[in-house]
Amino acid sequence: MTKTILITGAGSGIGQDTAWALAARGHRVIATTFDEAQAARLRAEAVSRGVALQVFKLDITSAADRAQILALELDVLINNAGVGESGSLAEVDVDRIRQVFEVNLFATLELTQLALRGMIARQRGTVLFVSSIAGRVPMPFLMPYSMSKFALSAAGAGLRAELDELRCNVHVALIEPGAIHTGFNQAMTDRKYAWMGPQSYFAGQVERMKAAEARTFALLEAKSTRSIVAQIVKAAEARKPRLRYVAPWIQGLGVRLARVFGV
Numbered sequence: 318m319t320k321t322i323l324i325t326g327a328g329s330g331i332g333q334d335t336a337w338a339l340a341a342r343g344h345r346v347i348a349t350t351f352d353e354a355q356a357a358r359l360r361a362e363a364v365s366r367g368v369a370l371q372v373f374k375l376d377i378t379s380a381a382d383r384a385q386i387l388a389l390e391l392d393v394l395i396n397n398a399g400v401g402e403s404g405s406l407a408e409v410d411v412d413r414i415r416q417v418f419e420v421n422l423f424a425t426l427e428l429t430q431l432a433l434r435g436m437i438a439r440q441r442g443t444v445l446f447v448s449s450i451a452g453r454v455p456m457p458f459l460m461p462y463s464m465s466k467f468a469l470s471a472a473g474a475g476l477r478a479e480l481d482e483l484r485c486n487v488h489v490a491l492i493e494p495g496a497i498h499t500g501f502n503q504a505m506t507d508r509k510y511a512w513m514g515p516q517s518y519f520a521g522q523v524e525r526m527k528a529a530e531a532r533t534f535a536l537l538e539a540k541s542t543r544s545i546v547a548q549i550v551k552a553a554e555a556r557k558p559r560l561r562y563v564a565p566w567i568q569g570l571g572v573r574l575a576r577v578f579g580v
Contacts, residue, residue, distance in 0.1 A: 321389065322393040337366075351374070398425070408518055444490075445489075445553065458506070474560060477490070
């Protein structure tokens with residue numbers, strides 16, 4: 318069945334690749350971006366590809382931007398927009414953490430509440446939260462981001478149970494990407510080096526940390542978004558999606574084993 322699907326954070330990476338994949342399957346895709354520049358680039362690419370996409374700016378932290386979705390009859394909301402921040406919890410400016418939570422949790426929830434008004438009234442719909450396997454196990458030096466994804470995963474699971482109580486045929490699922498090479502991970506891990514100075518507890522370890530991060534990404538990052546996009550498409554099209562969709566599967570298995578062994 319053709320669905321009307323809105324994706325946030327579709328200006329690049331997983332969000333944009335998901336928009337192409339869903340449009341190719343015949344869905345009406347509303348691809349939203351953080352700013353007008355991203356929207357213009359995406360519109361131009363859609364024209365060059367001959368793909369029908371509805372594109373507009375939706376900064377999820379803007380109440381005015383969020384209100385735009387009230388005029389839409391959405392079958393699926395894919396909450397993909399998010400930001401990253403890194404640094405040790407022993408010294409990172411807590412305002413940096415607040416901003417990550419503002420985007421990844423609070424603004425995401427505010428947008429979801431607007432979408433749910435129509436879905437609950439129509440007695441149908443699906444909400445997908447793009448969390449992360451970083452929201453399943455603690456990630457040293459990535460905790461500002463990881464904590465926000467722990468919170469988002471908890472919110473999604475709790476909202477799913479609450480909507481089940483309503484028996485309103487509105488479903489919630491979590492999408493949990495592993496390490497995938499989109500540039501997001503590198504930008505996030507590099508961000509801490511902009512403010513870590515000689516006074517940092519870890520100043521003497523910076524070069525070792527950078528080398529370790531490069532090795533980890535080279536070893537773990539999937540080179541393509543195909544596996545996670547396939548999971549998002551599956552969840553978006555499911556009549557009753559399951560709670561979690563994880564890809565690449567080997568990274569998801571690693572997370573489950575880590576939790577079993579208390580890592």
